[in-house]
Amino acid sequence: MSALADTARPTPHELGCEQAEYADLLRQFDQPGVCVVCLDTSLTVLQANREFFRQFDDASAEVCGRSFCDLVHPSVQQTLRRQFTGLVDGSRHRFAAHTVLVGPEGSAFTSVLTAVAVREGRSHVASILVLMRPTAGGGEVDMVTERKKLLTEIEARILEGIAAGLSTIPLAARLYLSRQGVEYHVTRLLRKLRVPNRAALVSRAYSLGVLNVGSWPPKVVQDFVK
Numbered sequence: 001m002s003a004l005a006d007t008a009r010p011t012p013h014e015l016g017c018e019q020a021e022y023a024d025l026l027r028q029f030d031q032p033g034v035c036v037v038c039l040d041t042s043l044t045v046l047q048a049n050r051e052f053f054r055q056f057d058d059a060s061a062e063v064c065g066r067s068f069c070d071l072v073h074p075s076v077q078q079t080l081r082r083q084f085t086g087l088v089d090g091s092r093h094r095f096a097a098h099t100v101l102v103g104p105e106g107s108a109f110t111s112v113l114t115a116v117a118v119r120e121g122r123s124h125v126a127s128i129l130v131l132m133r134p135t136a137g138g139g140e141v142d143m144v145t146e147r148k149k150l151l152t153e154i155e156a157r158i159l160e161g162i163a164a165g166l167s168t169i170p171l172a173a174r175l176y177l178s179r180q181g182v183e184y185h186v187t188r189l190l191r192k193l194r195v196p197n198r199a200a201l202v203s204r205a206y207s208l209g210v211l212n213v214g215s216w217p218p219k220v221v222q223d224f225v226k
Contacts, residue, residue: 035101035111035132038118041088041125043068043081052132055103068130073100073108074221075209080113082214087117088125099132100209108209110135149226150192150210156220158185163202163211163218 035052037045045064056063056071069077069084076099086092099113111132120126151159154175161171172182186198193204205211205220212219 033134035130037068037130037132039068039128039130041127043084043128045071046127055101055109057104071101073102073209074223075206075211076100076213078212079214084115084128087115087128090117090123090125093117093119098135098213101132150224151189151220152226155185155189155192156225158182159189159201159205159211160218160220162186162198163205 033051035049035055037048037052040046045066045068047064053063063071069081072080076097080097080099083092083095083097086095094114094116096112096114099111101109101111103109111134114131114133116129117125118127118129154177157175158171161174166174168179168182168186171177172179175182177185186201189201190196190198193201193208193210195201195204202211202218206213210220210224212221
């Protein structure tokens with residue numbers, strides 16, 4: 001399958017965007033380290049440039065044909081799917097978001113993603129063009145990427161409650177636990193995530209990708225619940 005870097009770039013008409021916006025997209029193509037991916041409307045990877053395949057050890061045969069959402073961290077999948085749905089149904093033609101690619105052996109890389117609907121005619125969305133620029137600093141990030149069953153069901157519910165701002169007594173009432181029971185599980189969570197207090201616990205959970213990005217009330221990524 002040919003790489004996007006070696007093909008003609010889409011025209012403003014094909015992308016359904018204005019000249020100024022198109023010029024901005026072209027500038028992003030030329031930035032070092034930019035990954036470019038073409039998806040169909042089911043979000044399956046059709047083709048990509050060499051920089052994208054490099055993130056997956058040049059395993060183009062293993063990446064093409066997979067769902068794009070399977071290649072990003074579970075904590076951002078829900079938000080990305082919602083935004084991609086807007087492109088496919090025509091309610092928007094472009095969006096930008098921070099995302100995290102999960103490469104071989106669980107390596108995680110942050111990037112700023114820009115997605116644009118590629119149209120046939122004025123309304124029909126034929127495919128989606130995705131550009132990912134590395135974030136400042138680049139490199140790998142410290143996230144739970146191997147879908148480990150990190151938390152028990154009750155720990156997940158307590159973490160969600162703490163992230164929503166609940167104190168011990170409301171948490172105990174919600175989960176039918178004693179106050180001491182809640183404090184016991186909170187202590188276990190602090191030890192598991194190696195943090196000193198509840199505020200740090202929530203911050204650490206988001207940084208590790210244990211809590212879904214863009215979700216309210218806060219929700220633990222189900223992949224990490226036993």
